[in-house]
Amino acid sequence: MELELINHNYSTCSQKVRLCLHEKGLPFKHTQIDFRAKDHLKPEYLKLNPNGVVPTLLHNGRPVIDSSVIMEYLEEVFPEKPLQPDNPYDRARMRAWLRFIEEVPTAAIRVPSFNAAFSRHYRDMSDAEIMANADDRPLRREFYRSMGREGFEDSAVQDSNDRLRKTVIRMDSTLADSAWLVGDDLSLADFCVVPTIDRMIDLGLDFLLDDAPHFARWWAAIQSRPAYDRTYIPGSRVSHVYQDLARSA
Secondary structure (H helix, E strand, O other): OOEEEEEOOOOHHHHHHHHHHHHHOOOOEEEEOOOOOOHHHOHHHHHHOOOOOOOEEEEOOEEEEOHHHHHHHHHHHOOOOOOOOOOHHHHHHHHHHHHHHHHOHHHHOHHHHHHHHHHHHHOOOOHHHHHHHHHOOOOOHHHHHOOEOOEOOHHHHHHHHHHHHHHHHHHHHHHOOOOEOOEOOOOHHHHHHHHHHHHHHHOOOHHHHOOOHHHHHHHHHHHOOHHHHHHOOOOOOHHHHOHHHOOOO
C-alpha cells in the first residue's frame, strides 16, 4: 500500500483529505505543489487531474481526484477505523451533508479568501493577462473571470457571508440533538466542513460563528482531535503565508 497526496498546505480541499488520513492513521507521502508556479496547471499534473485543482491522491500510482470522492474512497479501501455510519439511512444523511458542504460553504469561502489573500497577485496584471489566467483553469474558469483586479464586489462578499452563516445555523440546529453532524459518531461530514470553519476564523469572519452554542461545542471537540493538530501544521493557514492577515493575540 502506497499513498501519496499531491496537495497544498493551505488548500481547504487538501486539508479535508489530510484530516481524514490522519484520523484513520494512514501513512502517506505529502507532496506539495507550488500554486504560484502553476504546478497544478502543468501538463504532467493535468494528466493525473484534468480539473487542474488539488488534491490528487495516488494509491499505488493510480490517481483519485476530488476531495470528497477521495475521502469516500479512503473509507471504502481502508474501513478499519470507520468514518461513516454503519447503516444505509445514516450514510445517506452523511452524503447529504457532504453535498451541501460542497455546494454552499466550500464554494462560499473562496470569495473572502481571494479578496483577503490572493487578489493581490492580480493587481498589476493587464485585463488580457487576467483573462488569460482565467482561461488556463479547466474547472474554475468562470470563477476567475468574475473576479476583478481588486477581488470580488461587495455584493458577492455579502452573499458568501450569508451562505457561511447559513451553514453555521444549519449545523447548530443539527448539533442540538447529536454530538456530531450525523449522530454520535464522527464522520466524513464533520471533517468535510472543518477547513471552511478554520479559514473563516483565519480571515476574521468568526463573527459569523456567534450565537451558535451547539456549534461551539462541536468546534471545541474537533480542535481536540490529534488529526486536527497534525493537519494544521505551519503554513496551513493563509495568515501563515500572508502575514498582514495575522491578528494580534
